[in-house]
Amino acid sequence: MSPQExxxxxxxxxxxxxxxxxxxxxxxxxxxxISVMVTGESGVGKxxxxxxxxxxxxxxxxxxxxxxxxxxxEGTMDSELFGHEKGSFTGAVGARKGYFEAADGGTxxxxxxxxxxxxxxxxxxxxxxxxxxxxxxxxxxxKVDVRVVAATNVDLAEKIKAGKFREDLFYxxxxxxxxxxxxxxxxxxxxxxxxxxxxxxxQKYRTSAVRLTDAAVTVLEAYxxxxxxxxxxxxxxxxxxxxxxxxxxxxxLSQYIPDIEQSNLPARTSGPVSQDQFHNEREILYKVLFxxxxxxxxxxxxxGQIAQGGQSMDDLSDGIQNLGNKMQxxxxxxxxxxxxxxxxxxxxxxxxxxxxxxxxxFMDIESLDEGSSAKRAFKTLENIEIEMIKDAIARHKGxxxxxxxxxGISERTLYxxxxxxxxx
Numbered sequence: 001m002s003p004q005e006x007x008x009x010x011x012x013x014x015x016x017x018x019x020x021x022x023x024x025x026x027x028x029x030x031x032x033x034i035s036v037m038v039t040g041e042s043g044v045g046k047x048x049x050x051x052x053x054x055x056x057x058x059x060x061x062x063x064x065x066x067x068x069x070x071x072x073x074e075g076t077m078d079s080e081l082f083g084h085e086k087g088s089f090t091g092a093v094g095a096r097k098g099y100f101e102a103a104d105g106g107t108x109x110x111x112x113x114x115x116x117x118x119x120x121x122x123x124x125x126x127x128x129x130x131x132x133x134x135x136x137x138x139x140x141x142x143k144v145d146v147r148v149v150a151a152t153n154v155d156l157a158e159k160i161k162a163g164k165f166r167e168d169l170f171y172x173x174x175x176x177x178x179x180x181x182x183x184x185x186x187x188x189x190x191x192x193x194x195x196x197x198x199x200x201x202x203q204k205y206r207t208s209a210v211r212l213t214d215a216a217v218t219v220l221e222a223y224x225x226x227x228x229x230x231x232x233x234x235x236x237x238x239x240x241x242x243x244x245x246x247x248x249x250x251x252x253l254s255q256y257i258p259d260i261e262q263s264n265l266p267a268r269t270s271g272p273v274s275q276d277q278f279h280n281e282r283e284i285l286y287k288v289l290f291x292x293x294x295x296x297x298x299x300x301x302x303x304g305q306i307a308q309g310g311q312s313m314d315d316l317s318d319g320i321q322n323l324g325n326k327m328q329x330x331x332x333x334x335x336x337x338x339x340x341x342x343x344x345x346x347x348x349x350x351x352x353x354x355x356x357x358x359x360x361x362f363m364d365i366e367s368l369d370e371g372s373s374a375k376r377a378f379k380t381l382e383n384i385e386i387e388m389i390k391d392a393i394a395r396h397k398g399x400x401x402x403x404x405x406x407x408g409i410s411e412r413t414l415y416x417x418x419x420x421x422x423x424x
Contacts, residue, residue: 036177054109062107063107392407
């Protein structure tokens with residue numbers, strides 16, 4: 001059978017040499033029983049290769065079962081693949097055959113095989129090496145004759161390095177590897193596939209097939225198609241339903257093609273920060289830290305008034321809350337500073353900062369001196385309140401009514417504070 005006859009039989013569209021090579025390998029291995037690994041990006045049509053392998057093999061009169069390994073919960077994976085005995089787990093009201101028993105004599109297609117749990121990988125390796133399965137909850141080995149074709153859109157070599165996929169299983173599955181190229185590497189096939197899908201949807205929705213101008217075809221072929229054939233098919237269906245019978249111009253087609261290069265999210269540039277930008281951001285940082293130092297001084301003044309009996313603990317609580325909110329606002333509105341690029345000569349400083357230490361990155365605040373105002377500004381203000389509550393409770397030997405009276409707050413407020421700070 002020639003590659004062209006194979007494409008017609010299985011409805012495969014395309015003239016790309018890489019696609020022809022993949023189909024040729026599928027035809028060559030079909031007559032054997034060796035395992036096949038189909039690789040390629042998501043949406044390239046990997047499911048077509050198992051159909052070719054099965055239907056051209058001596059197993060074509062037996063069952064072919066497709067299993068999406070990524071869609072089965074990990075806890076039921078072994079039961080689904082290998083079956084279980086009655087009472088082997090909660091809900092197992094009877095014995096059940098797994099997919100491997102159901103496909104005995106035929107072919108099983110394990111899609112997204114990289115999602116298999118490690119425990120299931122061990123069981124699968126046993127099937128490939130011995131041709132035997134053991135149902136969940138049983139100790140009896142059952143012989144099965146199954147051809148395994150697997151597919152993945154992830155790099156299994158990286159999963160092996162990360163300890164998430166067994167290397168011995170990889171080599172058992174990867175006896176022959178068939179790789180399908182992404183759609184962006186099949187420029188000449190994009191318009192062929194568009195016309196095929198347009199014809200299919202015109203029959204489905206009983207409309208005329210959508211047509212493209214030459215300029216629209218250029219736009220179509222220039223796009224990267226990250227979703228590959230699946231994305232192209234969805235786009236053709238959308239246009240067929242919305243635009244109806246008209247010929248689609250390039251400008252109209254562009255409205256249906258998402259611009260994946262654009263993003264509304266903020267992005268950090270990889271280039272170095274200019275010296276002027278660094279000085280401006282450093283001045284902003286100094287201003288915020290000086291404001292925080294003033295806040296700390298205000299808090300000290302408030303605590304002093306409480307110690308002299310001029311204010312209550314409720315006033316302290318309100319003051320801490322207000323200052324905390326202000327400091328949080330200062331921190332969240334502070335622009336994220338880049339670390340100063342290394343220089344042979346230290347940068348010149350303004351008059352306000354002359355003689356001070358070089359500015360630290362905002363994200364490197366832990367490197368500041370322990371006694372500096374900046375370091376104190378980042379300490380938790382509530383520590384003051386916590387210490388006063390603990391001291392009052394200790395002086396009154398746990399009698400919270402007397403402690404609340406000394407602190408100048410209600411007993412209910414004291415209970416709330418103890419719970420809030422986990423002091424009880």
